[in-house]
Amino acid sequence: MSYVIDRRLNGKNKSTVNRQRFLRRYRDHIKKAVEEAVSRRSITDMEHGEQISIPGRDIDEPVLHHGRGGKQTVVHPGNKEFTSGEHIPRPPGGGGGRGPGRAGNTGEGMDEFVFQITQEEFLEFMFEDLELPNLVKRNLTGTDTFKTVRAGISNEGNPSRINIIRTLRSAHARRIALSGSSRAKLRDARDELLRLKREEPDNFGDIQEIEAEIERLIARIHRVPFLDTFDLKYNLLIKQPNPSSKAVMFCLMDVSGSMTQATKDIAKRFFILLYLFLKRNYDKIDVVFIRHHTSAREVDEEEFFYSRETGGTIVSSALKLMQEIMAERYPSNEWNIYAAQASDGDNWNDDSPICRDILINQIMPFVQYYTYVEITPREHQALWFEYERIAEAFSDTFAQQQLVSAGDIYPVFRELFQRRLVT
Amino acid sequence: MTAREQKRLPISTGSEWTFELIQAYDREISRLADRYALDTYPNQIEVITAEQMMDAYASVGMPLGYHHWSYGKHFLSTEKSYTRGQMGLAYEIVINSDPCIAYLMEENTICMQALVVAHACYGHNSFFKGNYLFRTWTDASSIIDYLVFAKQYIMQCEERHGIDAVEDLLDSCHALMNYGVDRYKRPYPISAEEERRRQKDREEHLQKQINDLWRTIPKGADKYSDKDNARFPAEPQENILYFIEKHAPLLEPWQREIVRIVRKIAQYFYPQRQTQVMNEGWATFWHYTLMNDLYDEGLVTDGFMIEFLTSHTSVVFQPGFDSPYYNGINPYTLGFAMYRDIRRMCESPTEEDYRWFPDVAGTDWLSSIKFAMSSFKDESFILQYLSPKVIRDLKLFSILDDDQKEDLLVPAIHDEDGYRIIRETLAAQYNLGNREPNIQIYSIDRRGDRSLTLRHQQHDRKPLGDSTDEVLKHLHRLWGFDIHLETLQGDHVVKTHHVPPRGEHSEGDYGRLDLAVIHL
Numbered sequence: 001m002s003y004v005i006d007r008r009l010n011g012k013n014k015s016t017v018n019r020q021r022f023l024r025r026y027r028d029h030i031k032k033a034v035e036e037a038v039s040r041r042s043i044t045d046m047e048h049g050e051q052i053s054i055p056g057r058d059i060d061e062p063v064l065h066h067g068r069g070g071k072q073t074v075v076h077p078g079n080k081e082f083t084s085g086e087h088i089p090r091p092p093g094g095g096g097g098r099g100p101g102r103a104g105n106t107g108e109g110m111d112e113f114v115f116q117i118t119q120e121e122f123l124e125f126m127f128e129d130l131e132l133p134n135l136v137k138r139n140l141t142g143t144d145t146f147k148t149v150r151a152g153i154s155n156e157g158n159p160s161r162i163n164i165i166r167t168l169r170s171a172h173a174r175r176i177a178l179s180g181s182s183r184a185k186l187r188d189a190r191d192e193l194l195r196l197k198r199e200e201p202d203n204f205g206d207i208q209e210i211e212a213e214i215e216r217l218i219a220r221i222h223r224v225p226f227l228d229t230f231d232l233k234y235n236l237l238i239k240q241p242n243p244s245s246k247a248v249m250f251c252l253m254d255v256s257g258s259m260t261q262a263t264k265d266i267a268k269r270f271f272i273l274l275y276l277f278l279k280r281n282y283d284k285i286d287v288v289f290i291r292h293h294t295s296a297r298e299v300d301e302e303e304f305f306y307s308r309e310t311g312g313t314i315v316s317s318a319l320k321l322m323q324e325i326m327a328e329r330y331p332s333n334e335w336n337i338y339a340a341q342a343s344d345g346d347n348w349n350d351d352s353p354i355c356r357d358i359l360i361n362q363i364m365p366f367v368q369y370y371t372y373v374e375i376t377p378r379e380h381q382a383l384w385f386e387y388e389r390i391a392e393a394f395s396d397t398f399a400q401q402q403l404v405s406a407g408d409i410y411p412v413f414r415e416l417f418q419r420r421l422v423t
Numbered sequence: 424m425t426a427r428e429q430k431r432l433p434i435s436t437g438s439e440w441t442f443e444l445i446q447a448y449d450r451e452i453s454r455l456a457d458r459y460a461l462d463t464y465p466n467q468i469e470v471i472t473a474e475q476m477m478d479a480y481a482s483v484g485m486p487l488g489y490h491h492w493s494y495g496k497h498f499l500s501t502e503k504s505y506t507r508g509q510m511g512l513a514y515e516i517v518i519n520s521d522p523c524i525a526y527l528m529e530e531n532t533i534c535m536q537a538l539v540v541a542h543a544c545y546g547h548n549s550f551f552k553g554n555y556l557f558r559t560w561t562d563a564s565s566i567i568d569y570l571v572f573a574k575q576y577i578m579q580c581e582e583r584h585g586i587d588a589v590e591d592l593l594d595s596c597h598a599l600m601n602y603g604v605d606r607y608k609r610p611y612p613i614s615a616e617e618e619r620r621r622q623k624d625r626e627e628h629l630q631k632q633i634n635d636l637w638r639t640i641p642k643g644a645d646k647y648s649d650k651d652n653a654r655f656p657a658e659p660q661e662n663i664l665y666f667i668e669k670h671a672p673l674l675e676p677w678q679r680e681i682v683r684i685v686r687k688i689a690q691y692f693y694p695q696r697q698t699q700v701m702n703e704g705w706a707t708f709w710h711y712t713l714m715n716d717l718y719d720e721g722l723v724t725d726g727f728m729i730e731f732l733t734s735h736t737s738v739v740f741q742p743g744f745d746s747p748y749y750n751g752i753n754p755y756t757l758g759f760a761m762y763r764d765i766r767r768m769c770e771s772p773t774e775e776d777y778r779w780f781p782d783v784a785g786t787d788w789l790s791s792i793k794f795a796m797s798s799f800k801d802e803s804f805i806l807q808y809l810s811p812k813v814i815r816d817l818k819l820f821s822i823l824d825d826d827q828k829e830d831l832l833v834p835a836i837h838d839e840d841g842y843r844i845i846r847e848t849l850a851a852q853y854n855l856g857n858r859e860p861n862i863q864i865y866s867i868d869r870r871g872d873r874s875l876t877l878r879h880q881q882h883d884r885k886p887l888g889d890s891t892d893e894v895l896k897h898l899h900r901l902w903g904f905d906i907h908l909e910t911l912q913g914d915h916v917v918k919t920h921h922v923p924p925r926g927e928h929s930e931g932d933y934g935r936l937d938l939a940v941i942h943l
Binding site for chain 1: 442445446449453465466467468469470471472475477478479481482490491492493494495496498499500502503506522526529540544586590594597598599600601602741742743744745746749752756817818819820821822823824825826829830831832833834835836837838840841845848849851852858859860862881882883884885886887888889890891893894897
């Protein structure tokens, strides 16, 4: 007799553990591949996984087997023209008569072991060890907003929160418990009284005694209070910190004549990384693109990255605009504000101190994190040095880094967002 | 023709399968198999998805296995080639257990399901139950229990000693897995109950024995006898993992237990590696016979039969040596052809058959074929039954590749002079002993540096593969002291391998490094 069992519904991912073991073992390889992919990929291209390839020899499981050479005789099928004793020239590459056919069936000859990781795993590897600075501090332990939630029943509370049903139920239970034995005695006494009256109506002594007893018991039962203080039950409400799960990301970029498309591309990659990173941590993210040369404008993504402008550079115009938008649309008690600024470092010299003032007084107190990347192989200019002073004042929330090529982005990104201990 | 058509009452006409239909086909196939008195374990047919099939692939056919990254690697590569359409999945996987578990894929049509039921549940199943190798070397009723025990034990070790320590140990054991089998000695059947009960005792007992072997307390001078200086082991040992388990000086008891688990599982798979041609040939022979019987009784439609024949032909297709698809001899083809040929020799023998197979020609085919199935392994099966007709049909020829000669030589082809040579060469090709280098443990240096010496007896000057040094490093990790491998031609040592390499050895660096990993 055979049993037919439908196993399709259970035990689907039996190999998950083994797969994880594999990823764990080769995490260095995978991380390297992921890092390369990040610097190679186009920006719109972060929503899928990655093909990882690992050199075959790193992954081989060695076994003892015969190598090529020596004298080997092998039987093959499908003879067409050979006769016994015939000599035939050795085919190039050793195709026909090489080694015992199965010696290398354990995966030999694979130059590269190629497999796919999912987008989630890809990002996991990419963001590993990273943590948004001050995220925990501000969000979860912060005192900004709370919401109250019901959390069961408590014995203490204020009168407006009395739970009447629970209170009466508990009073009822207490009354039953406290008067139970008296009621039983009362019942017996009444039975006895009836019996006496029926059988010995002349025995006044006993009857009186029992009537007194009955009165005493009734009084005792009445002494049990209808409602006692410890019957009172209250709905318990507790305050839960309400992490604001909204973030806004300001992207500020210099689009003056000195910024080439290549520089913008680098900046773009940096922004996209930041965006993806925020996306994993917040439910809702707004992105505000501000581009500037001598004047700043809020634009959409397409225009931000791809339209060309010329002219000089006044960075403070962008900062002013950002500050206005913040004040108008993104109050800092509701929004987590992040800002990333990319520039090639050029600015009117007179403007740099103004930038510093705006940042220190009007922006830095409200943002979670402000990053400045300077994409230039050249020497730093005034803006960088002014920003260094900001970094001193806000060492937790301000970071600046220099980028030279697209390959630098990821290490810089990691450095900027290196996991910090929350004190 | 018309009479037969009228009798036709097919079990199903569509191509979709249902559980009722599978059951109905199984009932009919089982009835037909009874006519041939096929002795099988009870069947447990499990319908699974393609994804689950890949899981089953990854665990190399074990229904449940301990966790190891290499299975993850198998899974990833299967998954990749499957999802990209480079490879189809097997229609079934069957496990040598009692009850015999067969996996059917849900994607199959009803025709394929019936084929798989005939192939796996009656073909492979009866082979597992009948073949002498499986009967003596595996215990179908306890394998599942044992695998459960192994999985749990290894999980406990991971909890106690860390995933890395266990993984390193398993890596090393896997590298030597093919050398963890007893080739001639019959092992005790494994039973999970017994294992669990005796495991504690064994740990203590083993450790005691090892301490004895490695006793360094000096004995009295007069007691320094010949016995003490005698070579140990007295006979060369082929089962390297067994030797490690019993004698490696530095392993902890739990490590010995894991070596033992790998060894036991290797032993369980050993018969399957030796009976590929026979096993697949047998299953193919029976699905072919049973499906034709179904058709003859009018239980299946013509369309069903054509679908069946299409799959059957592709299963037994043998590309020629010069075809781009050629990848050695197809075991399904060879096995199927040989069983069919035995039946032919019994039912309509020719003069040639009487000359070559006087014991087989003209006898009852069913008992002859069952005898062939039960009493041989690939090597001896081919040596015994490969007939001139099969050699001619497959146009077999041999090629001698001698790296010292300019040309390749064709020693024999499918002609009167060549039959015997072809048969012997092909049989030798299926001899595991020839396929794997002959390496045995020769001696250990008990009183000196505790080094372990292996001897490789070279055959036909075949060299060792290039991963040999890697394997020796794994052996070194298990043994804990120096490893030497000597390659011998006759009595002459022609090549040696050393781990750590000779000349670079400074005190303690190599071994301790790896050992530290194990002990951590």
